[in-house]
Amino acid sequence: MNIEVRCFATLGKFAPTDGALALPEGTDVAGAMAALGVPPDEVKIIFVNGKAVGPQTALRDGDRLGLFPAVGGG
């Protein structure tokens, strides 16, 4: 299956070049993060298709996954 990935701020360096990631069927968010090499403790907000979720959420073909780190600047 293929998903779309958005990595924000310091996580941008882990984003796939064209934002697309191919994963085996049944992979969850934690598996996608491992495939991208994203350290789990750097991710503070995970969203899939506009809803905040946890790392054990199963992904489906066409999902849009977002990974957001700690951000506090003003």
Add this chain to the structure above:
Amino acid sequence: MDGAGSARLAALIRAAAREERLPDGDAVPALADRDIPAIARQVGVSPWEAADAALVMGVIPARYLRNLGAFGSEGQRRLHRASAALVGLGGLGGLALESLARLGVGRLLAADHDVFEDSNCNRQILATAQTAGIPKAAAAAERVCLVNPLVRLQAKQEQLDRQGMDSLLADADVALDCLGGLAGRSDLAVAARSAGIPLVTAAVAGWSGYVAVVMPGFPDPSALMGSGPAAEDSLGTQPPAIYTAAAIMAGEAARLLGQGECSLAGRMLLFDLLRQTWDTITLA
């Protein structure tokens, strides 16, 4: 003010009102900016009170004519009678304050303990080549006086603890979290919840940022951020993301105050100006 004073104020407003034509052809009775403090002085009231009397009569201070398309005269009157509390007067706070003052939010309450340093000048609208070492609260007071004498600002040079936040928020209709860094944000969310008012919150790092409107009882994004290092430690904070976040904050706050609703209520916008992605999410 007694009945005779009110009648005199109304008569002075009626005499000074001029019909202004909006670009679409609509005619609106309006008061020139210079007439409002003059009328206020003659009757012995504040410029805010004179503007309030005018708005009640449907006479619009001319400085608000371009607001009417979004808020209408009724919304403008609501903004004039509303209070917004801003915690932090740095990058986000300076810009949000500027927008809210120009929109005509009639009472602005703000707090920042800090003084300006050179590194603020890349993004903070209140920071200039002359402000190093000057308290941000003092610069805010001076700026609001210059920008819009019809609104009232109380700016404290104070680092707010929970109790200080409670006291700042006690008279506010909306709170804006304009803090820099992660510290204090969760306390402010708790204070807003206990005051029963919406909290408009934002943070940025590099090209990314978020804006959320936390309605009382809804989850607060800062609670998810922890208290460790944050992305801005390495990415810094630059004007594009700061201006974006502050503009959206001010818009959402003004909509809550002037229209009683806003788009991000209970939701969070995450943006990335490098890739131009905009995601609105709901927190569980």
